Amino acid sequence: MPDDMARPLVRGGGGSRHLEASLSEPGAPVVGILGTGDFSRSLARRLVASGYQVVVGSRNPKRLSALFPEEAEVMSQLEAAGHADLVFVAVFPEHHSTLSQLKPALAGKTLVDVSNGLQINRDGPSNAQQLADLFPESFVVKGFNTISAWTLQTGPRDGSRQVFLCSDHHKAKSAVTQLCRRMGFVPVDMGFLSSSLEIENIPFYLFPSWHIPILCTLALFIFFYLYNFTRDVLHPYITERKSVFYKMPIETVNVTLPSVALVMLALVYLPGLSASYLQLWRGTKYSLFPNWLDRWLTRRKQFGLCSFLCAVLHAVYSLSLPMRKSARYKLLTAAFKQVKQGVEDSWVDEEVWRMELYLSVGIMALGLLSLLAVTSLPSVANAVNWREFSFIQSTLGYGALFMATLHTLLFGWDRAFSWDQYRFYLPPTFLLVLILPLGALLGRLALVLPCVALRLRQIRRGWERSQYIRFTLTDGGCHDRLEDASAV
Amino acid sequence: MPDDMARPLVRGGGGSRHLEASLSEPGAPVVGILGTGDFSRSLARRLVASGYQVVVGSRNPKRLSALFPEEAEVMSQLEAAGHADLVFVAVFPEHHSTLSQLKPALAGKTLVDVSNGLQINRDGPSNAQQLADLFPESFVVKGFNTISAWTLQTGPRDGSRQVFLCSDHHKAKSAVTQLCRRMGFVPVDMGFLSSSLEIENIPFYLFPSWHIPILCTLALFIFFYLYNFTRDVLHPYITERKSVFYKMPIETVNVTLPSVALVMLALVYLPGLSASYLQLWRGTKYSLFPNWLDRWLTRRKQFGLCSFLCAVLHAVYSLSLPMRKSARYKLLTAAFKQVKQGVEDSWVDEEVWRMELYLSVGIMALGLLSLLAVTSLPSVANAVNWREFSFIQSTLGYGALFMATLHTLLFGWDRAFSWDQYRFYLPPTFLLVLILPLGALLGRLALVLPCVALRLRQIRRGWERSQYIRFTLTDGGCHDRLEDASAV
């Protein structure tokens, strides 16, 4: 849990491990670096360790060479540009123009632009495109900007780190791709230099796919919290002058969290259902979904994980209920009353069954949700095949939704039918919560009806209501991946 | 948590980002695609983004070209086959024969068969083999069938996705391997085309390594649940007419889960012990284990994770016990009785100690099991070396087994010796449960005896009782990886 990466990464001259290597293999390829910051130094060190000869171009070679591994030669910028065929440009983009004197020396060479901007840039041109304009006779490749100096130093043990590359020059990109791989990174080809704007924006993203799910969770939380506060805290205060404000930090939160969790879980499955119904209605899969549905479909994992977080917090809050002083005081008061009234046993069988059942079902729902959450981890998701993934996310997922809905129904029991539950005419919270999940479950159930299921399968297999060629296939086992040749 | 992948993946013609690229680099290699389904479109898009020129062969080029990125040229099948040296065949396998007219155009070219069957196919021939028979003059490579259209589109950001490849033609396979890597996937060479049947079956696997462990867990759960139900619910009902059926959803489940967890944990360590004893008895490591043992050894991780799941559920169920209404009613009744009987303090020191101890040990066992479970995650397991992995799985693992066994022993306390615990002559559950774990612990202890340990180390180092060359090595630090040269 690092606070910052501010410490000097390269221990200058401490390269005892590579003492022998300092003569460098004569045949090793030469790579140049312009710039002498943290990034340059880490890059030089990594390149040397990967068997490259490194020349560093600096305005002040004498003063700074001590900071570089001794196998790397620090020289003037012009000399460095002359020595290497592949040159990393590691100076701030606002100073790219100071390099223009190197233009003849860099002509016909590959320049790797590793720079980032100061903020997100939506309009272009990108730093890399500006560099390409500045050096029209060089071959500019964008890349490595998403890699920190820190990763460059510690990388090879750390697993696969992706490097996004793009360039308009196929050969130059190939060369950088190879170098990248030899350094232990995983190159990802992003196409032409026009993608460089996107690549330069990557470091500025702050969980873009989480914005809507988190906002959604917060909005639901605030709504349900206020609703429960009104019913459970404000109502007794106003009607009976009974102060139960102590419920605010735990009890009110704890009835709010499961509401948010269940609604969010329903929101995971509603977009898929909407898509299916839209396809049934349109009679084809070849027209695009509306934009909002498209974006919603790609956020389902995030919605699911927000739901899981709320569910886990609900579990922890619930488990902590009996340890509170308030629970203890209430129990002692109840014991006192029971003794005073001479009631030996106040056992109510219905209450007992209700609680045993909804607890039990709730724990099972949480167990299923946990399995779903674990399979959302990238390394686990990568280890399962398509059928396994869809089994978990669809079959287990609807199982979890069903269990969570049942948990809420059992919690509600018959309270929807007792008038004193409608405080301030507000229905009990669980009634509001159940709308979407019940809708999702019924909607899913309708899709299982044989006639509907068959038609949907046909559509997913390429059938179109309005099409000139009609054909029917009886099995969708191919996972909707291929086009029937007769429609080609 | 996606419901389905049915939405149209490719937004036709929306390729504003690659506008400049539509002229395509003249030197870029040309890749052909036959078929125009979801998969073809995602593939085309990805290939274009990776810098390839793409030609798509369709029966109806005019109608469908709108669905493809504008940089891809949609043309007739014959034209497409003529333009490219590497052609993806993305039509349903049952329609492969409709392509036979392309035979001359595809001669000498590389065909990538991306198809899946409709169901698991154990006998062969595979689709790829049939395609190879159909196009004997082409070089068929099997691959990409495990990749969904979805992954093709979103892939490069998503980490390493493996593509299983096989072919009888080395050069063709190399070409596809390179293309695969350039698209950001991780090619895995599976050898000759005879492996294509296996590769085609991969998408149909539904957690094959989990079947036996899950069945085992279910069987143990049902057995112990019925056993506990008989002892804890049926016995009081029959002998005293006392109805405690409310115990079924939680209390009976909660005594069943730890039993399953502990037996399953013992089943993780028994196969390794069996293997060791078998090697000691046979006096060699060079003979094969029986098949069942072999399969059991490869399922240990799954057994362990099933055990962990039961243990976690047991913890959650246990923690939820005091919040139940039934616990509350019982406590109130106890308070009433205590007041009536004038007992100020009913404290029983032995009961207190027993519970504090078994709770404490139980939590420690759960902590150790959690560490084991976390290191089972692929990305964590990949980050540790062999010695660390074996330390966790063996040392920590036996530690967890010991703690869990101790938890059960402390829970049992002296109840094995009190006659009223043998309801219906059935011994307390914990006695049944302890058999396997105690066996495993004792069996492991015996292997630590110096004479046994030494012999086992010799055997693992290649020594054979019946062998003509006898040699002894005193240290197994080399992890049994190499053969002593004198036995070479």
Add this chain to the structure above:
Amino acid sequence: MPDDMARPLVRGGGGSRHLEASLSEPGAPVVGILGTGDFSRSLARRLVASGYQVVVGSRNPKRLSALFPEEAEVMSQLEAAGHADLVFVAVFPEHHSTLSQLKPALAGKTLVDVSNGLQINRDGPSNAQQLADLFPESFVVKGFNTISAWTLQTGPRDGSRQVFLCSDHHKAKSAVTQLCRRMGFVPVDMGFLSSSLEIENIPFYLFPSWHIPILCTLALFIFFYLYNFTRDVLHPYITERKSVFYKMPIETVNVTLPSVALVMLALVYLPGLSASYLQLWRGTKYSLFPNWLDRWLTRRKQFGLCSFLCAVLHAVYSLSLPMRKSARYKLLTAAFKQVKQGVEDSWVDEEVWRMELYLSVGIMALGLLSLLAVTSLPSVANAVNWREFSFIQSTLGYGALFMATLHTLLFGWDRAFSWDQYRFYLPPTFLLVLILPLGALLGRLALVLPCVALRLRQIRRGWERSQYIRFTLTDGGCHDRLEDASAV
């Protein structure tokens, strides 16, 4: 959770799947293996599956050929050395000298040394260097020693497995790199053969980065446990002869765990703060940190995970408190007393609020810590960019530290000011615990002051107090990665 890897890995002659392949592709490259142990056999099998022709050199070819896949030819060592250009040396290093007769046959060929030592070797020479001395005319590459026979067999499905390679010969290393990749492994270039000592030591590492954090956790645990034991168990025993030793397994552990967790969490953030203050004081980032600070900075993740483990155990212990017999007996006694004294309700509002608040804040702190822990998983950490990582680890991290500190402050409430809390003149535990976290929070707060923050940003951007060129940049959005060109 495997116990050992002792079972014979290769089923000799069972290669039905590759029957056709036994003729082997004529153009396939030939790879040799010297040695016939487990590792050799798994290696042979994998090489065959990856499309190589394999020749195995053995002293006793007839006897052992049954153990190898039938596509591999087992022959004499001399023949094998003659057939292949790339030869794996898989014999124990102590027997390398027995291979000296092969010197002429191996001249000009690539030798891959896969051996490990018997123990960690800090002084050298490495096995690979000795092999290189023995075969001066061959090109020795070190590698594959970190891969077990087990991984060789099951590897390709298992995700990315890194193979560390080094050699003084560029071409030989390239050849092995390619072979490595074709076998489905991820080669990591470690440079020259001088790195082989380090590579050979890798299998002996046992969580080197965890030693100090774990020792630290243990030391803190022992200290706080004894401290709490003295105050909570010994004090009542000595002063009032009240035996509460039953508190030792759970209650004393449960007040010790959060203390350890909070101090460890503070220790995560203190090194980063120290580094910042050191840079401010020195006025430059271009001088090295003291060694201890450097090492501490690289262990922050481990400190954080130890803290998280303690926090989770604290949560589980706390949740289990009300289910204990001791809690039950105490409650019954309290009920008895309350009835006897005729107190209907013993409700103390301040106690209730205190507990509701510290519970609630504690759960939130745990939630934040869980998010931090999840993003420490390699596969999750790899999926976020630098800005996201730093947001989680720094912003969420300080949030968790703040919440955990607040949890402790609320738990303490006004007890620091009541004299009877100072048993044996020892201050309450929470006072000791709060020193470091409050220090870290205040230290962080000081860094947010505009003048300090600006200066720090300048320093990180390359500014030096003593430097001849002074310049100021107003934004650090570039993440300290590049050097300003004017300082180049």
